[in-house]
Amino acid sequence: MSDNTDEKEEVQDEQSSPFETGSITVEKSGHFIHCLTVIGQIEGHYILPSQNKTTKYEHVIPQLVAIEESKEIEGLLIILNTVGGDVEAGLAIAELLSTMKTPTASLVLGGGHSIGVPLAVSCKKSFIVPSATMTVHPVRMNGTVLGVPQTLSYFEKMQDRIVRFIETNSAITADEFRKLMMKTGELIMDVGTVLDGEDAVECGLIDELGGLSDALGFLEGVIEVSESAAHSS
Numbered sequence: 001m002s003d004n005t006d007e008k009e010e011v012q013d014e015q016s017s018p019f020e021t022g023s024i025t026v027e028k029s030g031h032f033i034h035c036l037t038v039i040g041q042i043e044g045h046y047i048l049p050s051q052n053k054t055t056k057y058e059h060v061i062p063q064l065v066a067i068e069e070s071k072e073i074e075g076l077l078i079i080l081n082t083v084g085g086d087v088e089a090g091l092a093i094a095e096l097l098s099t100m101k102t103p104t105a106s107l108v109l110g111g112g113h114s115i116g117v118p119l120a121v122s123c124k125k126s127f128i129v130p131s132a133t134m135t136v137h138p139v140r141m142n143g144t145v146l147g148v149p150q151t152l153s154y155f156e157k158m159q160d161r162i163v164r165f166i167e168t169n170s171a172i173t174a175d176e177f178r179k180l181m182m183k184t185g186e187l188i189m190d191v192g193t194v195l196d197g198e199d200a201v202e203c204g205l206i207d208e209l210g211g212l213s214d215a216l217g218f219l220e221g222v223i224e225v226s227e228s229a230a231h232s233s
Helices: 002-021 057-069 087-098 116-121 149-169 174-181 197-202 212-232
Strands: 023-028 031-043 054-056 073-085 104-113 125-128 133-136 193-196
Touching (some): 031 057, 031 087, 031 116, 031 212, 054 073, 057 087, 073 087, 073 116, 087 116, 087 149, 116 125, 116 133, 116 149, 133 174, 133 197, 149 174, 174 193
Parallel strands (some): 031 054, 031 073, 104 125
Antiparallel strands (some): 023 031, 133 193
16 A cells, blocks of 8 residues: 555655646657746846745756766756846856756747846757847846945956857857947947847848647657667777
8 A cells, every 4th residue: 555655655756746847858759858947037146035946057967067967967957947046047048058068958938138148048959939029238237236446347357258158159250249239229228239030030140930749750760860870889
C-alpha cells in the first residue's frame, strides 16, 4: 500500500514541477529538448514584492548548468515574455546561454523588454512572433542615485557591456543599436524604441520570424546534424 502511495506522489510531483519551476523537458522525434520560460521581471539581488511575477536568477543559473551537463537533454528552448529587471542578473544569464555547447534557441512571445534583449539574442538562433515587441532603451536604475561623475561612468560602462554583448550575438551593429536606444519621441517620458516582430528581424536584432514549431524544428535539425557528424567520424 505504501509503495503505491509513493509512486502516486512521485507522479504528482513530476506533473506539478512545470508549474513550480517554469520549465519542462519534452521529447520530439526521439530527442529530449528542455523548455525554460523567462517571464515577468528578472529578479536579482533584491527580492521583489510577492505580487510581482518574477524569474529568479538563482533558480535559472543552476538549471542551465544541469542542462549543459545532462547526457539526456540535447537542446534548450528559452521562451521569453519579460518586462526587464535586474540588469546584471539578466546579463549573467545571457552570458551563460551564449557559452553553452548544448544547441539553444529563443522565442520571444509578448515582449522582450530592456534586459530581455540580451537574453533573446544569447541563443544560437532567435525567433520572434509577429505580435511580440522588443523594447530598447538605455540602462536605468530605481531608488537613490548619487549625482556624482562616478555614477555616470558606471551607467556608461554597464551600457557598453550590454551593447557589446548584443553586437556579438546578433546581426545588428553597435552604432545601430545605440541609435535605437537613444531615439526620442517614441516612448512616453523616456528615450528608446519599440520594435514589433518584423522590425526586430529587419534591423538584425532577432534572426527570424517564427513560432514554437519553428524553434523546435531548428533545434531538432541542429541535433540531427550533430548526430550525423558524430556517426560519420
